Amino acid sequence: MKLQDAFFAERNAAGSFALIGYSVPTSTNFTYAGAIAAANTATSATEKAWSANNLVKLNECTPGESGTPNWTIKVTPGAPTSAASAGITYEAKVGGTDGSCLSLTPNFTAIDGTID
Template identity: 35%
Template sequence: MKLQQAYISEAVAVGNWVIIGYSGPGTANANKLGSSATNFTYSDDGSYNGTTNTAALGATAINGWSATNKANLNDCPAGKNWTVSVKASESGTAGEAAFTAAIASANTAGCTPLTPNFDKVGK
């Protein structure tokens, strides 16, 4: 999130993983917008302009990061269970963003014990 916030403060736009210089844990995908490790697949799920690799920073949240567990982890079923989205801060100041970390609502009970403070990331 620090890389994304630094990019946003300069460009007043959200950048994909490549343009902000982020690489996820494990082995990067060919397009470098994702990575894979033993237990998780990580990805940049944002909708970006293919030419600039950016998206307008606005009131609509952009999913910039997700983690998908490849197998069940105790009571947490396999699937995309962790996400971080970004949108313009409600303060209205240009270049300020609000990040929201969330655990999939359908799997909150099973996945929250694995990352009890995940929803506080970025706050």
């Protein structure tokens, strides 16, 4: 988020992993993805701007279905012409049935908020 915040402050847009300097972790237990294509930016809301999905069952948290990862962050860049909405907003969501994945990462949804 710090990288995305800094990028937004300079460009008034959300940037891809490559543009903001984020190195995607490698793991045999998780896959990570970003919805903003390499070398691109987004000036409107982007679902699954960052996502992670478990490849193996973790306690009661089963792997998400194809295209439906268990952990996602939506980014919404504010309009650069409006001081009231000039920040970037993050919305974190945790999948899984009956909160089974939320119990693994109870603080993940604390990412929600607007950074000015």
